Amino acid sequence: MPDTAPLTRANPKSSNGPQNGKAEHFDVLVVGAGISGVGAAYHLQDQCPDKSYVVLEALEDFGGTWWMHRYPGIRSDSDLYTFGYRFKPWTGNPIATAEEIRTYMGEVIGENGIGEHIRYHHKILSADWSDKDKQWTLHATRTDTNEDLVFTCNFLWMCQGYYRHSEGYTPDWPDMDKFKGDIVHPQTWPENYDYKGKKVICIGSGATAATIVPAMAPDCEHITVLQRSPTYFVPGRNENELADLLRVLEVDETWIHEITRRAVLYNQAELTRRAFEEPEVVKEELLEGIKEFLPPDYDIAKHFTPKYRPWRQRVAFVPDGDLFEGIKAGKASMVTDEIERFTEKGILLKSGEELEADIIVTATGFNLCVLGDITFSINGEPMAFSDTITYRGMMFTGMPNMVWVFGYFRASWTLRVDLVGDFVCKLLKNMDKRNARKVTVALRPEDKDMPILDWIDPENFNPGYLMRNMHLLPKRGDKPEWQHNQDYWIERDQLPAIDVNDAAFVYE
Numbered sequence: 001m002p003d004t005a006p007l008t009r010a011n012p013k014s015s016n017g018p019q020n021g022k023a024e025h026f027d028v029l030v031v032g033a034g035i036s037g038v039g040a041a042y043h044l045q046d047q048c049p050d051k052s053y054v055v056l057e058a059l060e061d062f063g064g065t066w067w068m069h070r071y072p073g074i075r076s077d078s079d080l081y082t083f084g085y086r087f088k089p090w091t092g093n094p095i096a097t098a099e100e101i102r103t104y105m106g107e108v109i110g111e112n113g114i115g116e117h118i119r120y121h122h123k124i125l126s127a128d129w130s131d132k133d134k135q136w137t138l139h140a141t142r143t144d145t146n147e148d149l150v151f152t153c154n155f156l157w158m159c160q161g162y163y164r165h166s167e168g169y170t171p172d173w174p175d176m177d178k179f180k181g182d183i184v185h186p187q188t189w190p191e192n193y194d195y196k197g198k199k200v201i202c203i204g205s206g207a208t209a210a211t212i213v214p215a216m217a218p219d220c221e222h223i224t225v226l227q228r229s230p231t232y233f234v235p236g237r238n239e240n241e242l243a244d245l246l247r248v249l250e251v252d253e254t255w256i257h258e259i260t261r262r263a264v265l266y267n268q269a270e271l272t273r274r275a276f277e278e279p280e281v282v283k284e285e286l287l288e289g290i291k292e293f294l295p296p297d298y299d300i301a302k303h304f305t306p307k308y309r310p311w312r313q314r315v316a317f318v319p320d321g322d323l324f325e326g327i328k329a330g331k332a333s334m335v336t337d338e339i340e341r342f343t344e345k346g347i348l349l350k351s352g353e354e355l356e357a358d359i360i361v362t363a364t365g366f367n368l369c370v371l372g373d374i375t376f377s378i379n380g381e382p383m384a385f386s387d388t389i390t391y392r393g394m395m396f397t398g399m400p401n402m403v404w405v406f407g408y409f410r411a412s413w414t415l416r417v418d419l420v421g422d423f424v425c426k427l428l429k430n431m432d433k434r435n436a437r438k439v440t441v442a443l444r445p446e447d448k449d450m451p452i453l454d455w456i457d458p459e460n461f462n463p464g465y466l467m468r469n470m471h472l473l474p475k476r477g478d479k480p481e482w483q484h485n486q487d488y489w490i491e492r493d494q495l496p497a498i499d500v501n502d503a504a505f506v507y508e
Contacts, residue, residue, distance in 0.1 A: 423495055447477065
């Protein structure tokens with residue numbers, strides 16, 4: 001597995017806080033030092049340098065997903081020219097390892113002095129807004145010393161991600177306790193876990209499986225991918241020909257980053273558009289793309305032809321076709337079936353076949369975590385986010401002075417980090433201009449009869465983690481302002497154009 005541990009913090013002293021038990025106050029408090037939190041910190045100090053801020057991180061180092069996940073082969077499933085920040089050129093391969101991503105993030109932290117603002121081992125337990133004081137009070141615990149800490153802030157910027165780090169999602173299959181081998185979830189991969197020469201079953205065929213299977217295959221006796229239904233994949237070389245050509249021409253890396261970024265976004269936009277307008281054509285193109293990597297008689301219809309149209313769930317990129325190369329070499333295989341129950345030796349399928357294994361990897365997704373499992377309250381009264389309506393997937397009715405970063409499903413997450421960063425700084429400047437200490441979003445008179453719907457339309461996008469937990473998420477309306485439409489190519493124009501003096505924003 002990749003070893004991310006050698007990467008060091010930009011400022012080791014940054015995890016120190018007050019030792020006298022008194023509350024520390026900041027203009028802005030950022031929750032999380034992952035890809036979103038580091039981006040938020042950059043934009044805040046770049047665009048609002050007069051604002052004091054702190055970043056609270058529950059883990060022992062920066063990186064979020066890229067620090068927490070240690071399973072074999074962990075890498076990005078989208079290209080780094082768009083997953084990277086717009087302000088920091090990416091110079092490596094489009095698909096990067098966790099270590100490479102954390103190195104990149106560490107450079108952002110070090111080059112911009114962000115490290116001194118990060119407090120590690122700080123787990124937030126509760127957040128309460130006070131109308132009287134016009135501020136948030138957060139109670140946190142130091143996970144390394146068990147100290148109880150209190151912070152107050154004028155504005156809360158939630159960058160903690162959207163799934164629970166402590167445990168992945170594993171369905172409760174019958175007789176799991178009877179299996180004599182190991183059951184391992186990628187999200188909580190044991191350190192230095194030895195799978196050499198073992199028979200392995202990997203349940204699931206999403207982006208995690210597409211990463212872990214080719215990484216494990218060379219050392220396993222054999223690894224079997226067990227899927228209930230197929231997933232779309234896009235194989236290709238882990239390189240960007242345009243970027244490489246521009247480097248040969250000695251173009252400045254800042255220009256290369258922007259040009260390549262725009263080209264990738266254009267191609268992604270075209271693929272997304274065509275997935276909606278001509279799904280059958282796109283489907284055939286995707287299937288044709290994997291045929292060259294597999295034996296001529298391979299049953300692609302059974303194992304690699306999903307029942308849903310392209311982009312209703314994420315399409316995983318397979319660099320250099322490594323997943324398919326493992327199948328072609330006989331080190332990996334696909335089984336499309338459903339689980340009847342676990343057995344002492346492995347898994348009994350509904351078809352009657354039994355798959356034997358020493359290790360079963362449950363690459364079955366994660367548990368959605370709404371705003372970090374933090375207990376929120378307003379003036380001492382508990383607040384349920386499922387009772388709120390979202391403003392463009394960033395703010396919530398009844399929740400003052402708070403923004404949540406939730407990225408894109410079909411495009412790189414970080415694209416929205418940059419857009420939301422601009423919006424927050426614009427909002428903060430407008431609050432100062434109006435001498436306002438509180439801003440809340442609220443439905444306007446013209447919105448009063450608007451249909452209130454679930455967070456996202458399942459016909460648009462329907463991954464399992466959302467479908468299982470939709471009841472926990474805020475609601476949306478049927479107007480653009482009151483939903484997270486998940487379309488970067490629309491939001492890149494809409495979000496910068498937001499009128500922060502619109503009636504949807506209520507200032508006090």
